Amino acid sequence: MKYLKPWWSDGGSLFHLTILLSLAELRLDLDLDLDLDLYLLFPPRTLLGDELLLRNGQTSHISALSPFPASGGWGRAELLHPKCWERDPAAPPEGRLLREVRALGVPFIPSIRVDAWLVHSVAAGDADGAHALLGAAAASSAGGVGAGVEGVSQAAPGGGGGPRAVQSSPLAAGEEEEKAPAEPTAQVSDADGHASEENEVLRGVSHSPQHEENEQRSSTQKEKSLQQKNEDENKVADKPAWEAEKTTESRSERYQNGTDAFFSLEDLFQLLSSQPENLLEGVSLGDIAPLPRSINDGMNSPTHYNVNFSEAVSHDVSLHEAMLRCSDNTFRRDPVARTLQPQEQILQLSSITNTEQTLPGTNLTGFLPFVDNQMRNLSQDHLYDLDINILDETNLMSLATGFDPMEVSWLLEEPGYDSGLSLDSSNNSTSVIKSNSSHSICEGATGSSSDLSHHDLEGAVGGYCPEPSKLCYINDKSDSHFHGDLVFQHVSHNHTYHLEPSALESTSESLSMPGKSQKISRYLNDTDRNLSRDERRAKALHIPFSVDEIIRMPVDSFNSMLSRHYLTDLQVSLIRDIRRRGKNKVAAQNCRKRKLDVILNLEDDVCSLQAKKETLKREQSQCHKAINIMKQKLHHLYRDVFSRLRDDQGRPVSPNQYALQCTHDGSVVIVPKELMIPGQKKENQKGKRKNERKN
């Protein structure tokens, strides 16, 4: 798969496109990582200093670009967090876009401006040829060039010299004659450096004093700017790409004055579509992130082809300005409503980036496939899968608390508020922002230093470095910070009971959000689910030890540790509570385990005893049976003996009158029952009765 060849990257600048890519709907409100993977169609360095206006009014800037190998200047634009600019003494002054935006009275326009300095690949000093080329391209656009070619057609006198110049250009736009309309528009002929009517429309949405002043200045500097322009182009053509950066500001100034040359998107469309084979040479996809659509896709689309760009894109094209021109006046006139309706912005962006109808004449889909795809990916993959309610909550919380939405979003994700102790997460949020600027979200979870090694973070609560020197600001917590930490105590289960109820009530009342607590609690549970409450508390208070350490440490080490580190009373109290609770928790677990073991053992004993009882019962019954058998045998033997006994006269002995009795020597004698021992007499009587009953 081929990629668009930056055929303009090695020559002087001819075009100046300003495209406002509405990135407001990116996850800037929640995701603090401003490192946007935005692949631009423009040469690097020319984007430096461009700004991204955040919802909170801060600005971010595009930092150094990363040009792709063999892309001839195409690169990856990175946005720099404003915090970084604050630390950078060489930070550029307030950019033009921001000034313009503020002049328009739009306080929050989270958009990114991309100035594209399209440089034609002409030989050094051959700016006229480039002008001719672009003039031809401008002339080739069907009546929709508008003011976008101003300066270009002047550089190529007559504007009709396009075909000849195109043939001499490396683009070899031989097909230009086929696609080019016969006549350039009147606007083309008028494009001598003056701002066109459309330019006026686009830039004059709100005639700020600054704009008027710029227009006045522009009229006086026209001639000079034209001369300067040619000179600058020749200079730029001899300079490497990064040196062109130095001229960006001056270009912007001239742009503001309306003296620079501009070119419409349609011109570029015509130009690119006329030479697709040339444009798609040399740059492989491997150099650039894979994108599903090449520029040819946009070019070949009739929808893209037939778009009249002259209406909205002719001079200084911006999606935002185009949006301003659209019927959605609330975007400009009601910044508050815009601030409060991120979803609508998202939908706006979606409609803009996905449908050409929203912006007639502004077909970024075809012209900027990379940007378009990025926007699509960002808007669809990252935005639509977001729970919009989070945005709502964030904004509502930001309104309620006066906090920054980013901070509020962080607060929502920080589940440490169920602690009965005062926490410090407002400081955390700030630290998070700082750490995010260096792409260390995880490390910045507690706002600690980003220079911590992963080992240091492992097991340590919140990744805080235990060095005393880095613990100094622990004591800098103000009560207000703690107050902010108590915000969400009411939304989560609080297992601690030693916090003053007044504190909880005050914080809950100040920020109570009926109907939101459940959802917030859900997010709280989702985010730091793996952390215990004490861990979150320690994390919030920047306890420089892990909970595991605090609990398992021997008492001597524990005391020495407390004495070594300078900790606040609150921290010491928390640490002792953590230790006590941790140990008690383990003890309770052991106790329950032992109790369970005792119960199980008792159950086993019961089972074994029941089994033994059954066995004994069986043995008892067997013994009873054996005894009965022996008794019966004894009775039979008794009867048998008496049946055979005879007295002195030879008569049978009656068992009713006599009984058999064993003597001490083992002999058996016949004894009259009257002479029997009373005990033996009773037994014999019992036995006799039994035998009688049986019989």
Add this chain to the structure above:
DNA sequence: GTTCGGTGTCATGGA
């Protein structure tokens, strides 16, 4: 909505 098991926590007593 109720029940029940699991869990954390506190209070208390003994070692």
Add this chain to the structure above:
DNA sequence: AGTCCATGACACCGA
């Protein structure tokens, strides 16, 4: 006296 441990009691959560 301080600490640890064991345990009953309570509250909360989730199934």
